Amino acid sequence: MHDDGVFDQAIAENYDRIHGDGSSAAERLVASVLRDLAFDGTALEFAIGTGRIAVPLHHAGVRVQGIELSAAMVDQLQQKPEGADIPAVVGDMTTTRVDGAFSLVFLVYNTIDNLTTQDAQVACFANAAAHLTTGGHFVIETLVPPIQKIPFGETMRAFNRSDTHWGIDEFDVVTQNYASHHVRLEAETYVKNTVPFRYAWPAELDLMARMAGMRLVDRWADWDKSPFTATSPSHVSVWRKD
Template structure:
């Protein structure tokens, strides 16, 4: 599952393969992703990133969204900037942090957009790198991170491990959540590594809505190769923000690559 789903049918943004989060989706993002704002989820994420950035040093978030991670990270004394494809998502962030100088954001895609300065930490969370739906764009995202890093700085991604091991022969979909309020499942094309997250939600009045988001899944080893092409070196891989070991049974990973000091 890659982030939140667009409210209606999937839309592709100009000049990039990514879906574009529209006004309706942006307005409902914090509500539909409420579980990711829970303290037990957010606190370990922020603490992990704050320790990597270092006190008083700048950090850059790709796909910053409505500021779920950036705002509490800023509260820890980290100077955070962002890159975000969707202007409506940035508009929602500005409702929380009105002053641009407090949290600068450039509107653009994370594979090519740049922002002034160099950073001790660049990060992209909640599977958002998968929103780039071509391998070339994903490689460029790693290179873009490296361009923004100071020597010795780190690039961090949070990414799920594709769940295709759960597929019996002939099956193309796997559920990731089934409740009385939300049914979500992913469909995969294992030839192209393309996928779609499908979301069916029931409202209080009994009506149902459908939304979807497209992604390209990446294996951890493929991430390491992309990092190598960008001149980055794997420093650490764990199963979650709490630092638990990454194993063959892990369903996600948090990986840290370092830009060599020389």
């Protein structure tokens, strides 16, 4: 039986409700930026999930394919009217190959951190480069590790508190691993889940890219292409295959 990991059926069924279904202005902006980077109109999304970015990118005229570890997430994508037109393979984005070459490979919404070892993250960059045409772009959106916000010697940081959701990150600064703990109120019941991650600094990601034959060409604080600074909480990075 296939193991969907932390993104099981229950998570997949509620994912769009919690994180967005691709219809917001912010998600359309992401699709617009990615469309411009897919210069020949072909794109491969690592961790395509429910298609919250792939669907608006498909609407923008880009031929999108995807790789996704969770069969439950792919099932949610394929249930959408547009999902039938977006091929998605169930597999590991560090090793799974799909046919063809692409001008764009992208991995958004902090998902590089779902690879919980440095070796796996390095393999992800290599797999992206293997799918790219010469001059093609690999794009990652992820957070800047919020270590400066944690008091010296502490390991916990609360990042959200509302009537329906509490979120706490627990960090190990030795291994660069962290666990994101969530408690959500759903149908008058509190549901807890924990997702493991590994954070990487932008400079570390740049080195992974260089090892895979790619070089940094842009880094923004957000999809609006605002400048990346020392206080930016996240980054959108674009590497080009030489």
